[in-house]
Amino acid sequence: MTAEDMTAGALDATSGLDRTGALRAGLEEYELSEEDLALLGAPDDVLVPEPEEVLPVVAVVGRPNVGKSSFVNRVLGRREAVVQDVPGITRDRVSYPAEWSGQRFTLVDTGGWEKDAAGLDARVAAQAEAAVGLADVVVLVVDAQVGATATDEAVVRLLRRSGKPVVLAANKVDDARGEADAALLWSLGLGEPYPVSSIHGRGTGDLLDAVLAAVPEELVAEHQRPSGLRRVALLGRPNVGKSSLLNKLTASDRVVVDDVAGTTRDPVDEVVELAGREWQFVDTAGIRRRTHQASGVDFYASLRTQAALEKAEVAVVLVDGSETLAEQDVRIISTVVEAGRALVLAVNKWDLLDEERRHYLERELARELVQVPWAPRVNVSARTGRHLERLVPALDVALESWGTRVATGRLNSFLGQVVAEHPHPVRGGRQPRILFATQPSTQPPRFVVFASGFLEAGYRRFLERRLREEFGFEGTPVEIAVRVRERRKR
Numbered sequence: 001m002t003a004e005d006m007t008a009g010a011l012d013a014t015s016g017l018d019r020t021g022a023l024r025a026g027l028e029e030y031e032l033s034e035e036d037l038a039l040l041g042a043p044d045d046v047l048v049p050e051p052e053e054v055l056p057v058v059a060v061v062g063r064p065n066v067g068k069s070s071f072v073n074r075v076l077g078r079r080e081a082v083v084q085d086v087p088g089i090t091r092d093r094v095s096y097p098a099e100w101s102g103q104r105f106t107l108v109d110t111g112g113w114e115k116d117a118a119g120l121d122a123r124v125a126a127q128a129e130a131a132v133g134l135a136d137v138v139v140l141v142v143d144a145q146v147g148a149t150a151t152d153e154a155v156v157r158l159l160r161r162s163g164k165p166v167v168l169a170a171n172k173v174d175d176a177r178g179e180a181d182a183a184l185l186w187s188l189g190l191g192e193p194y195p196v197s198s199i200h201g202r203g204t205g206d207l208l209d210a211v212l213a214a215v216p217e218e219l220v221a222e223h224q225r226p227s228g229l230r231r232v233a234l235l236g237r238p239n240v241g242k243s244s245l246l247n248k249l250t251a252s253d254r255v256v257v258d259d260v261a262g263t264t265r266d267p268v269d270e271v272v273e274l275a276g277r278e279w280q281f282v283d284t285a286g287i288r289r290r291t292h293q294a295s296g297v298d299f300y301a302s303l304r305t306q307a308a309l310e311k312a313e314v315a316v317v318l319v320d321g322s323e324t325l326a327e328q329d330v331r332i333i334s335t336v337v338e339a340g341r342a343l344v345l346a347v348n349k350w351d352l353l354d355e356e357r358r359h360y361l362e363r364e365l366a367r368e369l370v371q372v373p374w375a376p377r378v379n380v381s382a383r384t385g386r387h388l389e390r391l392v393p394a395l396d397v398a399l400e401s402w403g404t405r406v407a408t409g410r411l412n413s414f415l416g417q418v419v420a421e422h423p424h425p426v427r428g429g430r431q432p433r434i435l436f437a438t439q440p441s442t443q444p445p446r447f448v449v450f451a452s453g454f455l456e457a458g459y460r461r462f463l464e465r466r467l468r469e470e471f472g473f474e475g476t477p478v479e480i481a482v483r484v485r486e487r488r489k490r
Contacts, residue, residue, distance in 0.1 A: 056105045059135035063151040064112025066143045067171045070198035072109045100208040144170040144181040165214040168193045229280040233312035241348045245382035275392040314342035321347040325364045340444045342398035350379040398475025446479045
């Protein structure tokens with residue numbers, strides 16, 4: 001950079017500051033609230049959130065329908081895991097942050113483990129075994145009313161081979177009379193069975209004390225390190241290949257995959273290494289319809305998917321390139337935008353498309369996704385892994401835009417030029433005027449525009465388009481709020 005360039009940049013910055021000061025002074029003529037003044041006095045820098053901790057892992061295992069998910073909900077203190085009086089509702093291993101007596105840990109719910117299972121049930125059982133391998137402590141849930149079964153004994157043999165600390169939960173002990181049934185579970189050879197009632201909460205405190213006491217001391221310090229991983233949610237209609245994509249990214253059968261649509265019902269977390277960096281990917285249940293129109297398991301799965309999106313920073317929305325773009329695809333993308341999350345569009349099954357289908361797909365995307373032309377797009381194949389490496393640059397661009405902050409001086413200099421070239425139309429004999437603008441927050445970028453009158457939706461869209469042309473914001477929604485302020489009465 002030459003000396004002339006540096007001088008010009010300094011002059012531009014100075015003129016921007018001068019213009020900002022003049023605009024702020026002009027605002028004194030208008031009625032401003034304390035909230036307005038606080039917003040105008042906010043600095044341009046943004047606080048960076050501290051990274052999350054990586055915590056001890058507690059896996060909850062057992063045969064189907066013994067109350068594992070009910071126990072998880074009791075520990076969490078809310079209905080988080082999908083529960084229904086039908087065996088086999090939980091299929092993948094699902095992680096939740098939990099806390100007891102001031103100690104935070106990760107609680108992992110798993111699908112029911114069955115002996116000699118086949119087909120989908122075998123893959124569900126494999127997920128439970130994987131959860132045991134990754135856990136620091138295992139809670140084996142047994143139905144005390146039924147007693148120890150051959151399947152329970154097979155699970156015990158599996159746990160002994162793992163070498164992990166095991167705490168035995170004798171579930172469905174709702175009163176003192178049921179404790180005798182729980183005592184019979186000493187025969188499993190896992191030590192003291194803790195009588196609990198997942199429905200009523202009876203005995204869960206003593207069980208959790210035993211679980212935390214079983215965490216190896218050398219792991220406690222290790223698990224307090226910060227992770228700071230970027231969180232990515234995989235969204236899409238049922239059976240578009242989300243679970244297949246996560247399995248390909250992890251190079252393992254991390255998630256149950258089946259031709260039956262809706263196999264995934266709970267959000268599934270997994271750390272994925274891409275381009276030499278680790279990412280926290282979350283596979284979610286396929287969204288079939290609007291949440292208020294869903295019922296039963298689909299209703300709760302939709303709620304879990306929405307919660308997973310709220311916890312994520314960026315969403316990868318997967319669409320099936322071999323099928324016509326559906327209304328549900330558009331609705332899912334709108335959900336991401338409304339949640340204020342960064343967005344990457346991934347077109348799956350690209351390797352199966354011929355030239356004619358690709359031509360019509362381009363037209364469909366241009367027509368149906370006109371509201372998100374700013375979303376970066378990647379054409380991939382979850383089955384073969386083709387072009388998955390292109391996800392990282394797209395994610396980086398979206399996340400960088402999601403956290404972009406525009407200095408107040410530069411923002412107002414730009415808007416002043418835009419308004420001078422394209423002022424707001426006159427409506428009812430009045431022409432609203434933009435007084436001042438600021439960006440109070442990021443993730444996503446949010447702008448507040450002070451104006452002397454209401455700005456039409458079309459003009460706000462025009463301002464958003466010009467902001468994107470000037471500052472980028474590729475891969476992130478941009479929110480523009482308008483505050484109308486009247487002149488002070490003399």
